[in-house]
Each structure stands twice: as C-alpha cells, then as structure tokens.
Amino acid sequence: MRQLILAADLGATKILTAVLDSSGRILIQEKSPTPYDQEPVKVLEQICASLLGLQQQVGQEGDRVMGAAAAVPGPLSFPAAVMLDSPNLGWKEVPVRDIMTEGLGMPVIVEKDTNMAALGAYYFGSTPFSPNLIYITVSTGVGGGLILDGRLYRGQAGGAGEIGHMVVERNGPVCGCGRRGCLEAVAAGRVLARRVEQMRAGGWGADMDLGPGPWGARELGEAARRGDRAALAVVRETTQFLGQAIANLVNLFNPQLVVLGGSVAQGWRDLISSSLDEQVRSLAFPLNARDLRIEFTDLGEAIGLLGCLAAVLHKERGPGIN
Numbered sequence: 001m002r003q004l005i006l007a008a009d010l011g012a013t014k015i016l017t018a019v020l021d022s023s024g025r026i027l028i029q030e031k032s033p034t035p036y037d038q039e040p041v042k043v044l045e046q047i048c049a050s051l052l053g054l055q056q057q058v059g060q061e062g063d064r065v066m067g068a069a070a071a072v073p074g075p076l077s078f079p080a081a082v083m084l085d086s087p088n089l090g091w092k093e094v095p096v097r098d099i100m101t102e103g104l105g106m107p108v109i110v111e112k113d114t115n116m117a118a119l120g121a122y123y124f125g126s127t128p129f130s131p132n133l134i135y136i137t138v139s140t141g142v143g144g145g146l147i148l149d150g151r152l153y154r155g156q157a158g159g160a161g162e163i164g165h166m167v168v169e170r171n172g173p174v175c176g177c178g179r180r181g182c183l184e185a186v187a188a189g190r191v192l193a194r195r196v197e198q199m200r201a202g203g204w205g206a207d208m209d210l211g212p213g214p215w216g217a218r219e220l221g222e223a224a225r226r227g228d229r230a231a232l233a234v235v236r237e238t239t240q241f242l243g244q245a246i247a248n249l250v251n252l253f254n255p256q257l258v259v260l261g262g263s264v265a266q267g268w269r270d271l272i273s274s275s276l277d278e279q280v281r282s283l284a285f286p287l288n289a290r291d292l293r294i295e296f297t298d299l300g301e302a303i304g305l306l307g308c309l310a311a312v313l314h315k316e317r318g319p320g321i322n
C-alpha cells in the first residue's frame, strides 16, 4: 500500500504542488507562476484544487493519503499559522491553515517556507540529521531556518530565522520590510538589477557587456564568468554581505552545517563557494568554525516539498516538529 503526501510550496515567484510517496519520491508535480492579481483565498483554493487533481491523476487502488503540508512565506504566527503581513506576497492576516484545511478536507501542516526547507535539508540533505543546522535561501528574497539540537526553532511567536532582515549595512538601502540595510535589501535576487544600475552610475559600467537588462542572477553570473568587472563587483559584494551575516550566525549558534539554497546561491555556487567559506572563517570564532561545513544543497527546488513530507512523516514522533 502506498502512503501519499500532498505538498505545496508557495513562493514569491512560483507555486509548486506535488504528490510524494513516503520515501521522498515525487510522483507528480505541477509548477505555476504566483498570481498577484487574485485574492489570497482564491490562490490558496487553487493550490488545494491542484493538489487534489494531482492526487487523482497519480492515485491507485489502495493508496492512503498520510497527510498534507504547505510551505508559505512568513511572517507566519505560530501555532495559528496565520500569515501576518508578507512583504513578498503583499498578503495580510491570511489564515492559511484554516483555508487549506477546508479546501483539502483534511488537516494541513503549514510552516514558514524557510523552516520547511530547513526540515528538507535536515532529513534529506547530504548529511542527514546534523543536529545544528542553519538553512539560508538566497533567491528573490533572503530567508532562513534554524534546526537547533535536532529541533526546528521557531522562537517565541514563530518569527525566528529571519536572516534576511539581519542588518548588515547601517543606513543601507530600504528593505521590503520598511527598515534599512537588511541582508535582503543588499543581497537578494530582486535587488541585483538596482545594484548593477548603481555600479554603472558610479563609473563601473564602462566596459560592461551586460546589455540593457533586465539583469537577474543568471545574467550577472554569466557576465562575471566572462570577467565583467561590474558583475564581478556585485557578486563579490554580495558574497561579503552573506559572509558577514553567516559569520554572525555561526558565532551565535555554532552550527555544524550551514546549507545554502535558492536560485541566486545555487546559480552562483561556482563563483562564491570558496570565497564565502573564507569570509565566514575569517570572521567567526575559531572554535565555532572548527566543525563547520558550508554546503550548497543538491535538493534544488524540491527542498520545500521534501520539508513538507518530513513535516507529515515526523509530526508525531521525530525531532524537528514540535
């Protein structure tokens, strides 16, 4: 008898829905762009409809659905799973769990996307069950999830892990959260184009062959590999900001593993991995850096779905879900 899990990952740019089996195999998956012209309730209902449709397509006689889980952007209040005021989606006070539980007709575990990804890395990463693990995504935005002593750490109200809003540049650029100088305001995918403009305005762009844009992480990465000075400068500066933030986390939490994911981090892996490692080690306490490994996840965009699976499988027994 197959045990099936329904999983959804709602991101700022795309929505993934999938049916997985209990071994972590994705049996069927659907991807669609995140709509910004619809009410949150409608978007969540569409996610539920997609999940039920996928289940119908892949289902066989005798299958049992073990449960459903969804990864959604924060801030997400805990334990109510209400999305409070998401700077990435522009949603306010959305009771995600209630809406999805009604839409699917079964209980749904709802967790902040970066926490789900941390669970994915913890259970399905290259070094499973590393008890002290920090997951960091550098994508459209920057976020994180903390596994401390083998448990997901949510903090008092559910707000832990907001690594993207650590201040790394006092009086720096305005962030989506309304404050200034957050890591996300200087290192996220969505601010790369603005930073290229600034480089050009500052005289860096004379020999740039980037073309008219728009520039995303991929275009900048390609230009940096060709030796473009402005692109290299943006990549280097991003690495420094990330390194500074990670070193602060390493000094605070002494993790064994820092796992990087997200389209920017993964797309730039060859460009930043060794310099990021150097940066962090030069800024962290030697004791804290002694056992530290910084990895780029191989789970790709499935990491959130695998986290959803882990959340369902381990909700009653394993560490990580409490």
Ligand SMILES: [Zn+2]
Pocket (backbone or CB within 6 Å): 164, 165, 175, 176, 177, 178, 179, 182, 184, 185
């Ligand atoms: Zn911020």
